Structures are given as structure tokens and as C-alpha cells.
Amino acid sequence: MMRITGCILGASLVVLAPLAHADMNTLWGEQAMNLRADEAERGQLFRDGNYAMFIHWGLYSNLANKVDGKTYYGIGEWIMNENMAGIPVDRYKALAADFNPAEFDAMAIAQLAKDAGMKYIVITSKHHDGFAMFHSKANAFNIVDATPFARDPMKELADACRQLGLGLGFYYSHWQDWTAPGGGRGPETYADGTRATFDDYFREKCLPQVEEITTGYGPIAIVWFDTPGGIPKKYVEQLVAVVRKNQPDALVSGRAGHGLGDYVTNGDMHVPHQNIEGMWESVDTTNDSWAYAWYDENWKTPKEILRRLVACVGRGGTYMLNIGPRGDGTVPDRAARALRAAGDWLRRDPQAVYGAGASPWGHALPWGDVTAQGNRLFLTVFDWPASGRLHVPGLKTPIRGARLLDGDAATAVAHESLQGWARLELPARAPGELASVIELELASAPEVDRTLGIDPELETEVLVDFAEVTGAAKERVSWMEKFGEWKEIDRVHAWEKDGAARWEVLVFAPGDYEVSLTYAGTGRIVWGVDVEGGEHIQNQQNASHNYQRFPIGWVNFPEAGRYAVSVSCVDGEREPASLKSIHFTPVAWK
């Protein structure tokens, strides 16, 4: 299971005080899982519906990251936090009087999820700000009782989802509640000055509200608890018991804490590079913020969305992609259009995603990714080879048949096995604009050599995640790019003089390859690249505090086959020299 190390990369990358970082880390808490649901009915949701819509929508959406004329950059639902606008509780609660999302159209949002090809929606019923987006009898700080809107959008969404055959799940911040007395990181006293404990908050607000969301909205698919932080186990046990009692088929998110959830949520906004066992999801967002931020126009294109979706399914998981509706209830048009374009593609060739599982390679391939269903492999090609020849490394099982899918049509594809690779003869032009799928029917269950293959035509990036490292430190680091916007990377740094990152690779086409390295560091660095039993090259290049790619030189692989390649830090500042990957691009002579 993936764990975040909580280290901070080069000082200039850290936009925020280190305290904010440590702080957020402790809020997350443990989420190690009992995987009971893997065998149970509940697991069905993840197996068949491995694409979902996440929605962050609340009072904070109305601020859109701007308070008193000042813009705060980062995840908008944290706007109250002192590292963002630092809004006092009373002032924040007063915002409800101006919250009137009159344009909210539950059916339009459910239809968007449907058009996008998503199978269920998880929406913030209550985020850390404590504002309930549903009609709560337990607490008046809710959208029906505290706003001029006075409708229950969760009810409307539940009805719309039911009509369209979508699942619905509720995000509920169980530990953090910044406005309820006794809530995690909330006020420590009641209005009259008497002390409030977490137990008070739990009995008066949290437990009754979880009772409400699990009884008032029909069958729900998931209760998505988040940031368990310091919550004692007995409280999580009670919450899970309420969910089990009222919604026996619902999944409980791993972020409930204390290992009591049903599945793992991986680090936010990140798609894993290697297969992960068990039931898990990656959560991601269409731009860089969860909640609506007025300035954030950094949208993922339809192709990026599909790449990330197929990669999650290929790694064995589920992909939940977020939208942040505006304070008036509308969904930013660019997000909607990107989701629909990706959905149109999914409708043409749905086999590669729905009901499909992990790639036998365990990682992405240079041209795209593989998903599997029994003896069938689906090769989703995002970077179509100009020659029309697609190279599949290390496929050991014989191919019975290969077909290029194109909606209802499918054309047979010629294939041969050469040097342990499969080579497919495709048309020079891809049928799909965003990606195309080739279905391979194998003679038996897929068996592959997982060694990384260097593509004879396309660029191959080989990550240090897959390297064997000696005399240097390999670690996973995460940092906040903006407040709450997490990035993570596997890197090799602290190089000793004879330290090396070493990979085995499969070469199909002999010849010269341009080699470049992606790294961060300071000053000028001399890197060496060594082909075991063959060429050694080295070169000095500049370095940047963020990860950038620099060319090193050409190396030759004299014949097809298996090689060991290693990278070393020959000279320069070896401690901060942080390698992310090595790239190989075949030299084109014509």
C-alpha cells in the first residue's frame, strides 16, 4: 500500500510554511484496510463501475477562493483555514445568508455524469466547514434552514441519480468540523463559553447527521468519510455500524480511519505507476482545486482524463474525478465539455474500461496502457506509432486473434511474435481521435515478462520507481504545489560516488538512442549513463529546483535483447541531485 513520506522537496518548491504541511499530514491518519468487501457484494461497485464523479460543492464554492477582494490559491474548500483566508467561524457561518444556488440542476449534473460514462457520484454532504448541504434536523447550519435557497440539493440529486441509474455516495467529514463546538479543529467552547468536547460534537451533530444521510436519501453506494485525524476508534466503529445498519450494501471509505473502511483511497490527484492489489480508488480533479476556484482554468483535456482513467483501471483500481460547481450551482463549461468528450470515446469502445482489470505488465507501456478481462487484453493506444506497427514487449502467451475496435466495427489486425515481443500491423492512422483500442484474444491467461521494454519507435520514459538503487536513496516525496494541491514523486538522491540506479530493459530494435534524464538539483551536475557490457557516456548539464528534462547523449544497443542500464551521479552536488526518470528515444535517420 502506498504511503506518503511527508518529506518536503527543495525549499523553493515549498509555497507554504512547513507547518501547514505537517499539519495536513496528521489530519489524514491511518487508513490501512480490512479488505473484507473485496469478496463481498459491495465490491461489485468498484469492479464494474470503475469510473465515478466526485463533487466538491458547498458554502465555500460561493467564495470561489476570493475573500475581501483578495484571491487565495489552493483548494477552495479550505478557504477558512489560516493558511488560506483565515475566516473566523462567525463570519463564515454568516455566509449562508448569501448562499442561493438557484441555478442548481440536479438532473443536469446527473446527466453530465451519465454522459461522461461515470457509474456513480460522490458529493460533499458536509465538508470540514461543517455546513450540511442537506436538510439536517440535527443541526441548523444547513442549506435548507440557513440559506435563502431552502431546498435540499442532496435529495434532488438522489432522485436524479435514481432516475438515471447512477449510484450516489455522500462525502462526510466526520472528524474535522471547523464550525461545530467540539468538532475536530473546531471551536472549543459553545456560544455561552462552556467547554465542548469531541464527544459532544459527535453525539449532537456527527452521529445524527450520518444517521440522516444514510436514511433520508434511499439506497446509497458509499459513505466517503475523510481525514480521520485524531478520532478515537470507538467513534469510527459507531459510524460504521450506522452505515451497516441503514445501508448494508454501501461501501465505507478507507479514510474513515482505524482500518474500518472497505477500501483504500490513494494520495489525492495522483495515479499510481505500479499495480496495487486490493480494492482502491484514486481521486483526482478536472483542474487543480476540488472546490470551485474562480482563477482555475487549468483543465485536464479529454485525452488526459482518459489516460488517467485507463491507467487507474490498468493498475487495478477505480478512478473518481471531481468537478467543483460554482456557488450558483452551475458546472464550469470546460469541465463539462472535457468530461463529455471523454464519455463519447468511452461509449465507442467501452470494453477497455468497464469490468476490465489490471494489466499483466503491472505498469503503463510507452504507447498507452493495457487492461484485461480473462484471456482478453485491451491495448488502449494514446500515442499511435506513425509506422502503423505497434510493439508489445514480453508477451509470452500466444495471440489467437487481434482486432482493432472502432465502435460497432472491428477490423482484424495482423500480428507476429518476434524476439519475444508481439508486433501488430495497424493502419497508419488511428481510428479514434483520442485513443484507439486493440483487443487481443490470447490462447490462455496472459503471461508476460514485466521487464520494461524500450519502444523501437516512440519515446520510452523509465521511472526510478522501477530501479534497483545502490549507494543512493530512493524515496517517495510529496509536497504541496499550491495549498492542498499535492504532488508526489519517487526520486533517487543523496548519491554516493559509486551510487547507481539500475534497470533491466528489453530492446527490440538495435541502434542509437537519445538518452535524457529528468531530475531536479542545484548547480551543474555530471551524470553518467552506462550500458552494462557496452557503452558508457557522461555529460554535464544544468539543474533546476523543479523537475526538468535534460539531454545527456546517445547510447547504442548493438543488438536486440535484454540489457542493464544504470545512471550515476559522477560529479556536482550529489546530495540534492534528484533523479526521476531516464528517457530513450530512437534516433530517426530519415
Ligand code: JFZ
Ligand atoms: C481531503 C480534504 O481535506 C480535501 O479538502 C479534499 O476533500 C480531499 C479529497 O480530501 O484532503 C486530503 C486527504 C488525504 C490526502 C490528501 C488530501 N492523502 O492521504 O494524500
